Amino acid sequence: MARVIPLYHDFAGETVLVFGGGAVGSRKASRFADEARVVVVSPAFDDRLADLAEGDYGAVDLVRAAPDADAVRGWIERVEPALVVAATDDAAVNAAAEAAALDANALVNRTDVSAADRPGSRGARSVVVPATVEDDPVRVALSTGGASPALAKALRERIEADIDGAGAMAELSGSLRAELKDRGIAPEKRREAIRRVVRSEGVWKGLQKGDSYGRQEADSVIEEVLIE
Incomplete structure (x- = not known):
C-alpha cells in the first residue's frame, strides 16, 4: 500500500471547488467551510449543504449544474481553486476533475478511489482529507x-x-515555556519542567476546574524541577 505523509495546509483566502452535492460532497464542503471559500457544483444538494450555504459561514456557494467530463476543466479554470474535491457518483467525471486539477497545479482529493485501489499512483498534489x-x-x-x-x-x-483538555494544556505549557525562557532558565531545565507539567495528572485535573487551578499545579511542578 502507498504510504502518505500527513501535512497541514493553510487555506485562508483560498477556494475549494467540490464536484458533487451528495453526502460525501457535503461532508467535504463542511470540512473546509471554516477555512476557505467553498464552491459546490452539483445538480442537487444534500440538506446539510443548504444549511451551510444559508448559515453563518457565508463562504459556501452552491452552483446548480451537472458538469460532464468535458465541462469540469472549464469550472476549474473559472474558479481557480487551491483544492479540487471530486465527489460525484460518476467515475468519469471524477477522473476528469482529477486530471484537470493536476493540469492546473491544484491539489486534488478524489473520493471514489483510495490509496489501496491505486498503490503508488498518488502524486504529490493528490491528497487525502483525514x-x-x-x-x-x-x-x-x-x-x-x-x-x-x-x-x-x-x-x-x-x-x-x-x-479532552489538551487545548488548555497546550496554551498553559506554551506560556510556561516562554516564561521560563525569559527567566533565563537553562534549556535542559526548561525541557524537563515542561515535560513534567504535561505529564502531571495534578495539572490536568486542575485545568478541568479552571485555568487558574491548572496554573497553580503547574507552578508547583516547575518549582520542584528548578530546585533539584
Whole structure:
C-alpha cells in the first residue's frame, strides 16, 4: 500500500471547488467551510449543504449544474481553486476533475478511489482529507488511507475523549515555556519542567476546574524541577 505523509495546509483566502452535492460532497464542503471559500457544483444538494450555504459561514456557494467530463476543466479554470474535491457518483467525471486539477497545479482529493485501489499512483498534489479531532489549538488527524472510513470514525470518537483538555494544556505549557525562557532558565531545565507539567495528572485535573487551578499545579511542578 502507498504510504502518505500527513501535512497541514493553510487555506485562508483560498477556494475549494467540490464536484458533487451528495453526502460525501457535503461532508467535504463542511470540512473546509471554516477555512476557505467553498464552491459546490452539483445538480442537487444534500440538506446539510443548504444549511451551510444559508448559515453563518457565508463562504459556501452552491452552483446548480451537472458538469460532464468535458465541462469540469472549464469550472476549474473559472474558479481557480487551491483544492479540487471530486465527489460525484460518476467515475468519469471524477477522473476528469482529477486530471484537470493536476493540469492546473491544484491539489486534488478524489473520493471514489483510495490509496489501496491505486498503490503508488498518488502524486504529490493528490491528497487525502483525514478525519480530525480538535481541542484548539490541538488537532489530531486520522486516516486509514481510504481502506476503512468506519474505523477512522470509530478512532476519532475514542480520541475525542482522550484529548479532552489538551487545548488548555497546550496554551498553559506554551506560556510556561516562554516564561521560563525569559527567566533565563537553562534549556535542559526548561525541557524537563515542561515535560513534567504535561505529564502531571495534578495539572490536568486542575485545568478541568479552571485555568487558574491548572496554573497553580503547574507552578508547583516547575518549582520542584528548578530546585533539584
